[in-house]
Amino acid sequence: MAIATINPATGQTVDTFKAFAPAEIDARIARAAEAFTEYRRTTFAQRAEWMRAAAGKVDAASDEIAKIMTLEMGKPIKQAAAEAAKCAAAMRFYADNAEKFLADTQFDPQSVSAGKAYIRWQPIGPVLAIMPWNFPFWQVVRFAAPALMAGNVCLLKHASNVPKTALRLQDVFLDAGFPPDAFQTLLVGSDAIEQILTDARVVAVTLTGSEAAGRSVAAIAGREIKKSVLELGGSDPFIVMPSADLAKAAEVATTARCQNNGQSCIAAKRFIVHAEVMAQFQDLFVENMSALRVGDPADDRTDVGPLATEQGRRDIEEQIEDAVGKGATVLCGGKRADGAGWFYHPTVITGITREMRMYGEEVFGPVAQLYPVADIEEAIRLANDTSFGLGSNAWTGDPGEQRRFISELDAGQVFVNGMTTSYPALPFGGVKSSGYGRELADLGIREFCNAKTVWIG
Template structure:
């Protein structure tokens, strides 16, 4: 894929970029490594000042940055504005709480025969971030805010269709006052990632993206014995039981499926509805899906914009054709919108079976697949049969059902009477083929820290022979 800004609402190529040469990449890695040598010695208090400044810059740039994201990948302007606000919130969250997160954590010194014992979390070094286009600011900020607060240095390889957003992120941290080269954007293709990751000066990597991309990065990192955090695909279940508020559940289901024009790893994609309420829920769901306004993402009234790429829409059409051919029923939607750009109708499909690709694969578009179940046990069993385990949703007022869902669903996140989303205050990540590791809160910060054990013994004059013998036996 060329490194270019292509407006998905029109199909027009607005700007193209030359990828960095090997020599330029080498120079940037060298600069990042040199920056880490001094940046790691800055205090958490100083880093917090820079993070707050970055949030202020984002606030000032909110309108232009939101318009840039909408132009590059097609999310509605309202969604883009909310994304900018969420990023500013994350920056301020780590500015406020990061210093406390990085305080030494005391251990039981007496139990280990020490005068003092504790754990310190120290930065690892230069971290490569390989990020997708669907939340072009937020995906990066989930990594950047905690990593920079911890004292790490970042190299960003962003998706090739959001180059201007990628360049803005480098500018953002520079304008906020961070030292030179602490955060750099690499305009490179996917084929250049392995060379960067294998460089000895790059100590770890984080990737959000497809399973194929995750496998490629994990393979290289494993061969080089480097730490990785992977957030990969998702096909989140959305389970509706008879005790649920059906109207509210249907309303949230539409948002959960069509957020970001249906292009979200944590979007609800598979809907398991109890037979007792399936007919009513399907009616409500279909009505609300059909009422969504599809159009120019810059327009205030638009609820669903275009898919980000032409190939993405072709993938959705392929899944739909396969499902219909194998017996699925299209309740609403089901085809592209007749206008320039890569638009697709919000779609609800029922009578979905395991033979269809839409059952077992992630559909990255506003297409919901609904299946009727006899009880919660069946819903959980079907949900867990999938290779992914990112988020999950249950709608129920029954406490027993809630507890069973939380206990038995195989996912990194479980949301009851709400849709899966991300917060700086909560860990974010999945299990199974949805990846490993966590982002956000202190857990995400510690992913790229060395949890260093510190043991301080008594003066030599106070140590007996027994202490020496005990230590030698370990």
């Protein structure tokens, strides 16, 4: 895939970039390794000063940053502005909390026959981040902020369709005062990942992306005996029980499915509704989805912009065609918008069976699958009948049902009576084919640290 900015609202190429040659990649890795030798010795206070300055840079340039994201991947401009603000908040969160999160973990010295015993959390070196286009600032910042605050240095291989965003991120950290090579954007394609990850100077990798990409990167990291963290796809359930506030559930369901044009790993994708309230919820949900405004993502009034890539829209069309051909029913949408760009109308589809591709695949766009169930047992069984396990939503006012969903849903996160999202203060990650490891909170900053045991007699 060429490294290029292509406006998904028009399909027109805006700019192209030359990929780094192998020699340039080697030089960049060398600079990162050299930077780490000094950067790891900086204090938490110094790093926090730089990180707060970076947050200020993002706030000051939020309009510009939002326009770049919208131009490159079609995110509605109001959502892009919210993403920039979230990044600044995460930077300040780690500036405020990193030293506490990485304070020595003390143990009872008498139990190990020592005068002192503790864990010292130390940085490990240059970490490669392979990041996706769907949240092009947030996905990077939620790795980079804790990694930099821990004392690591970062090498970013961003998605090839968001090069301007990737370079703007590099500028943010440089302009904030971080050492020049503490955060570097590498303009490379996926064919360069193996060269980077097999380099002995690169000590670990984190990837957010597809299951196929995760398997490939994890295989290389495993062969090289390097730490990896993977955040992969999702097919999150959104369960609605009779005791739920149906109007609120349908409202949140619409946002949960169509935010970011439906292109989110933790977007609700499978709407599992108790038969007792199915008809009422379906009417509300279809009405809400049909009312969404599809159009120019640079317009503040737009709810749903284009898919980020032409291939992404083709994938959705093929999944819909397969389902309808095997008996599924489209309740609204189910077609591309007329005119230029890669737009697709918000869609609700029902009658999904195991033989259909979308039953087992992630649908990465504004397409909601609607499933009726007879009881909580069937709801849980259907929710877990997927290879993915990233997020999950359960809507119920019954405390007993809430306890069961929390205990029995196979997912990295369970949100009860609310929409799955990410917060700097909460760990984020999945199980099964949705990946392993955690981002954010205290767990996230410790992923790329050496937990060094210290025993003093």
